[in-house]
Amino acid sequence: MNIPSNLTEFLYWAKERTEKLWSVNNENCPKGFYGARWQPLSEEQIAQIEQQYAVSFTIEHKEFLKILHAIDKKEIVEYEDDDELIAEECTFFYNWLENEEEITDQIKYNYEGIWNDVTSVNHVWLKSWGIKPKSIEKRKGIFDEWFSKLPQLLPVRNLSCVVSNENLKWNPVICIRGSDIVILGWDFRSYLLYELRKHLNIYTDVYDEELGMFYQEFVDEVQNIFDENFKYDEIKDIPYLKEMILYWSSGWKGFGLNYYPENVKGIRPIVRTYIAEEEK
Template identity: 40%
Template sequence: MLIPTNTVSFFKWVKKRSEHYWSKEYQDSIASKDEIYKCEKWIIGAKWVGLTESQIEEVEKKYQVTFTDKHKAFLQILHSIDRKEVNEYLEEDPFFYNWIRDEEEIRYRLNWAFEQILFDILNPRCNFWLKSWGQKPKSEQEKEHIFKEQFAKSPQLLPIKSHRFIVNDHQNTILSIWGSDTIIYGQNFRHYLLNEISEHLNLSTEERKEVDALNAKEYKSIEYQKIPFWREIISSNS
């Protein structure tokens, strides 16, 4: 295997590969060869900014969350970068959420899944409702009440990037949530990062073959992935 399978080794590999790709020296060296490999200007020179153990403990207390061991490793080695992403509208967005700096965005995203799905439940055009919730009531108040009870049973979701969330349990599955349009975006951190930031890893032909093989394996097993509450929502979109 060219791409590390051990979680910590993989995170360190991602850090080394991406920072090398973002380096000005590397970008200058390839600029005259093939423009397709040029980074966007905003990210040239970027560095990952990991968290210390004490910072992670402070974040857990502040947001009343508890990170899994693998999530802690991600936060210590990668976490976020030292700048924000400049989008097509020249606005700044977090590349990956910074739990120290991006409080407003993180608090917004912590409520995102609940608010998004509730919107689809109450929106007559979507009319979203799961069979396991019982007969759908007519009043909006009763729909919201039942949904709150059901959602309270779901595992906590923690924001990573944009509307991507990690299911905060031992599986560390990553979901993409846009209203009730919820899909599994990665079976674990390794699977997720190899797809989410593949263009920043400057993968070789052989490494791309490994990623393709990984995708074939992981996506085939998605239908068997058991995620409390979210499994039924994901299946409803299949």
């Protein structure tokens, strides 16, 4: 397969590979993608977007925007509701020229989703915040100060956001579901391999003799990239947000850490790594 390691070369490789798959209307082309083409941005457009949204894209993110960015089709998502099959058109990757409402809503959700987990759903309280105050106003003051220190979290697709901080050696892409935050890739290349996995033909069919059926797994080259990308590295960090990611056991794997001993089998529930002392 020879997946390029250079980001620019990889982005052109992904562009060619996805558009080729989308050019043929058969069972391999996901619903809604037939004839889809990427819509790159110019450097001038990127500069205008940064000014409009008061954001700063990383070098990797800018390269992605200049070569891929978004597509000119809608993804068709199907699901059942009361035994009725529903099909909805959804935005694939956010288009910074057209999806202003969706992008701003996602930016707001990053704040509101975590805050909701602090106040009601999961009663999250980080160790670094100290003893939880009884007053909701004081809690919000502590939370707002913490949130103001986070790197910019720039939407890229659905709940996925780029951690925008050029002072970091690694520039991860994360998925934010309230306080449950997971790392999808420590660089754009690994993230896109994950996000475009159904569009890049990077699977191989493996036969399970015990079950008598085929299943798909990543080809060795892709799996090796993921394994290398998620290796433990003590310098991997996301300022202030790392503690929130490690609050749930689901986030540990992203840092190459095992919350449970390797010999533990079965379902591993999401558990809190720290529960603050409640006010009395």
